[in-house]
Amino acid sequence: MSGKPRLTYLNGRGRMESIRWLLGAAGVEFEEVYLETKEQYEKLIKDGFLLFQQVPLVEIDGMKMVQTRAIMSYIAGKYNLYGKDLKERALIDMYVEGLSDLMQMILMFPFSPPDAKEKNLESIKERATNRYFPVFEKVLKQHGQDFLVGNKFSWADVQLMEAILAVEEKVPDVLSGFPQLQIPGNQARGNMSGKPKLHYFNGRGRMEPIRWLLAAAGVEFEESYLEKKEDLTKLQNDGSLLFQQVPMVEIDGMKLVQTRAIVNYISTKYNHYGKDMKERALIDMYVEGMFDLNELLMKYGYLPADQKEEYFSNMMDKAENRYFPAFEKVLKEHGKDFLVGNQLSRADVQLLEVILMAEEYKPDILAKFPLLQSFKARLSNIPTIKKFLQPGSQRKPRTTEEDIARAIKIFRS
Numbered sequence: 001m002s003g004k005p006r007l008t009y010l011n012g013r014g015r016m017e018s019i020r021w022l023l024g025a026a027g028v029e030f031e032e033v034y035l036e037t038k039e040q041y042e043k044l045i046k047d048g049f050l051l052f053q054q055v056p057l058v059e060i061d062g063m064k065m066v067q068t069r070a071i072m073s074y075i076a077g078k079y080n081l082y083g084k085d086l087k088e089r090a091l092i093d094m095y096v097e098g099l100s101d102l103m104q105m106i107l108m109f110p111f112s113p114p115d116a117k118e119k120n121l122e123s124i125k126e127r128a129t130n131r132y133f134p135v136f137e138k139v140l141k142q143h144g145q146d147f148l149v150g151n152k153f154s155w156a157d158v159q160l161m162e163a164i165l166a167v168e169e170k171v172p173d174v175l176s177g178f179p180q181l182q183i184p185g186n187q188a189r190g191n192m193s194g195k196p197k198l199h200y201f202n203g204r205g206r207m208e209p210i211r212w213l214l215a216a217a218g219v220e221f222e223e224s225y226l227e228k229k230e231d232l233t234k235l236q237n238d239g240s241l242l243f244q245q246v247p248m249v250e251i252d253g254m255k256l257v258q259t260r261a262i263v264n265y266i267s268t269k270y271n272h273y274g275k276d277m278k279e280r281a282l283i284d285m286y287v288e289g290m291f292d293l294n295e296l297l298m299k300y301g302y303l304p305a306d307q308k309e310e311y312f313s314n315m316m317d318k319a320e321n322r323y324f325p326a327f328e329k330v331l332k333e334h335g336k337d338f339l340v341g342n343q344l345s346r347a348d349v350q351l352l353e354v355i356l357m358a359e360e361y362k363p364d365i366l367a368k369f370p371l372l373q374s375f376k377a378r379l380s381n382i383p384t385i386k387k388f389l390q391p392g393s394q395r396k397p398r399t400t401e402e403d404i405a406r407a408i409k410i411f412r413s
């Protein structure tokens with residue numbers, strides 16, 4: 001659930017390349033194991049990793065998935081690239097299957113005998129130009145939208161982009177008769193590299209839970225830092241901020257504001273928000289408590305000196321006697337590794353974040369909470385989180401006096 005997907009295949013495109021594209025388009029980091037020897041491959045079979053003795057193999061969410069299409073359907077579904085209803089899904093399936101027939105010709109091309117190479121290249125060109133690309137040119141022209149299905153980036157766009165580039169490698173001017181394909185091609189390309197972009201100041205504040213959740217989901221993101229008040233004013237004046245406030249995150253063509261709305265979207269998108277309404281209700285209860293505690297801890301630095309002492313003892317009292325006992329109890333009662341549904345959710349990620357923050361104020365704060373101690377160790381070891389906890393990651397260091405002075409200059413008029 002928590003680690004990066006692991007792809008096992010040869011170190012080449014082959015049947016794995018479309019899977020790499022789809023994960024890349026979804027912004028998901030993955031690991032690769034390259035098969036170099038026959039023994040490695042036989043070992044996978046012997047160990048029961050390969051249901052039909054074939055790769056591609058993708059280890060994802062505790063499953064060992066084989067069969068390229070099954071793997072891709074799972075990834076497309078998981079990362080919301082598979083339409084919003086059955087009808088959109090049917091269209092995506094049609095387009096993807098057509099494109100994979102074309103890709104199959106390209107995949108087999110290197111295996112053509114020398115005397116068939118020219119003829120096979122000609123058929124790729126002929127099929128791309130006369131059968132497949134006209135279909136997508138027409139679809140885009142008819143509905144006039146940017147993406148093939150549902151006016152939203154989907155698996156079909158990813159597959160089309162891959163196919164266009166693969167054909168262009170062999171027939172560079174293949175798109176010359178397809179003006180529509182030239183435009184969405186560029187847009188898909190823009191979207192492909194389009195990591196979420198976070199707009200905030202270079203400090204923790206209200207953006208830090210968003211950074212945590214993206215990092216835990218293995219999603220790469222970019223940041224644009226507000227350095228001075230004018231940077232905020234510029235975003236306010238160009239209409240980028242619905243309520244004239246940051247955090248703002250550019251993601252999937254939206255400019256999202258309101259911390260909770262942003263984290264709700266990210267957690268849903270990356271399946272860290274429970275499997276049903278009841279799990280979601282529990283996650284909501286827990287994370288709202290965590291937000292309250294996080295807010296208490298975050299505000300401490302911004303207080304005038306004469307209020308700090310009293311505030312500090314209240315905030316530590318709340319951490320030790322209200323919030324942490326509640327989470328210790330949840331873990332004790334169900335005896336599982338994660339707070340909700342026995343799988344990683346945003347509640348776990350947000351709890352780890354707030355535990356580490358509280359420890360900065362009081363290093364032994366978990367002394368009375370053995371289950372939170374083991375929870376902390378377990379969570380910190382999840383590969384994506386482990387990486388985020390290492391120096392040099394996008395996690396922000398403990399808030400300093402300078403951060404506070406800078407935030408006040410930017411945010412207070």
Ligand code: IBG
Pocket residue numbers: 205206244245246247257258259260298299407411
């Ligand atoms: N409910 C909103 C959310 O959660 O996104 C509140 C957002 C908010 O308070 N944004 C502040 C802002 O943009 C920056 S975070 N202010 C400019 C304005 O004109 O309102 C301020 C903050 C920090 C640290 I920094 C702790 C708490 C708040």
